[in-house]
Amino acid sequence: MKGIRLRHLAFTGPTIEPAKLNFVNGLNIIYGASNTGKSFASEAILFMLGAVKKLPENDEIKPYDAVWLGVTLGEEGDFTLYRPIAGGNLKLFPGLISSHPTGKAEVLKWRHKEKAIDTASYRILKALGLHDRWIVRNAGSGEKEQLSIRVLAKYAVVGEEDIMSKRSPVLLSGNHPDRTLEQNLFKLLLTGQDDAAIVTIPTQTERVAAKAGKLELIDDMLAQLDRQLEEESRDRTEAERQLSELEANGTITSAELQTVQAALDQCAAERRGAVDHRQSLTTRAAELDITLERFIKLQAIYSSDLDRLHSIEEGGSLLAAMSERDCPVCGAPPSVVLHSVWNLIGYWRG
Known part of the structure; x- marks a missing residue:
């Protein structure tokens, strides 16, 4: 089985009872009155997947010091992601737990990096079969970026505002610069074909900047030679x-x-x-x-x-x-x- 399944989301602290949210197979909808934590739960899931750097600040999470996200990673089985409330790297424990971990943990970096295999993004994308895919961000130059959980998570965790928005579900961010990226990401999800074969060419701005950098380097070398000649001047x-x-x-x-x-x-x-x-x-x-x-x-x-x-x-x-x-x-x-x-x-x- 390809893919991942969310099992539970739990918050723990030394002086407070754990707060836990369980998930079922398939689509999960979190609903309730205003200011009851719906958006916070969505942000917490993104936080545990390594899609965001930190949690939103509020008074309710001050007594807690850790977050636990139980997941099933395809055929690998059940695991639990652990991350401090303050942020930073994650730990991956075998089995579904919400406190007092047992067994040896695998440390995962929260930030996605190209060709790195020790990140939370890589482990999750590998379970989806998407860990080595590339997406074109700029149609003119063919500029590409490697698929990360930060880009993909918007299709897994959808907030209330995105549900109520009138814009296309393909263009979730609503930012014009991300339009090409989001269209190509949606194409990848529909067809399974990425943009790794696209040839990237430098833009005019990049070429001008590269030329200016080379000229600056040559000027520095000439200036250094001039200083040496002045110091070693001869009759x-x-x-x-x-x-x-x-x-x-x-x-x-x-x-x-x-x-x-x-x-x-x-x-x-x-x-x-x-x-x-x-x-x-x-x-x-x-x-x-x-x-x-x-x-x-x-x-x-x-x-x-x-x-x-x-x-x-x-x-x-x-x-x-x-x-x-x-x-x-x-x-x-x-x-x-x-x-x-x-x-x-x-x-x-x-």
Whole structure:
């Protein structure tokens, strides 16, 4: 359930019995003879909602020191707002009470502030689902203000004069400057759509004031600089001499910078040459590594060939020695021995 419901309004004091007014669900009408407190009750409700700063002064409230307003805040349940007769901030207690509170209270500021969530206005508007709505006050410039309980309360607490007035119920205040605000507020209540999307532009008066403020700020800065120059005034000849020295030093410094830059350029050129030479040496070293690997393989082949030649030489010597003799082992004739030697030499070659 969205919305709030008033439950009771009570006044308490240390030396007097509480004065209490109970409310029922729906529309409540307070009626009676003149000077019986009807308007005061309306003002007291507005006072407890944070819509007004203080209560009207009269002799009847002097014995009392506190006001209690029981409310139901939508789905959050029942609460009681407490506020001193003298005004100031409020306390929000859980449950419906009219004196001797129990439980931890939440302190709420009575004055509405934009983006503040610790105010009575915010808590009540949140229960209504209207805590983040904006209303245009000036149709020409699009000037907006955030909806507050002070603006909305006139539709919740309606006095006798407003009921009897001949003007439109939309324009409750009767003030021409508030006409646009009240029309847009009534539109919000009917449609649920606020004016947050409206673009605000400065008025001519605001632009002139802003320009005048900037000019005044510049004048103040110039005046301050003038005072500093007067306090630190120097002889013109001395200033020109210092300027000449600065220019001479600047010329020398520029020449030194050019010399240093030329040296840096030379070092950069030498570094590029060294890098290129290093790259060339690295490439040459890689080629030499490949060549050495090839020589190592050739050395291995050469050694193998030498071993084969030695075997052939030994075989030839054996052949020459056995050419005309029988085999000393088996007694085979020289022709058989020669054939066997040639086979052995062929095996060695392989």
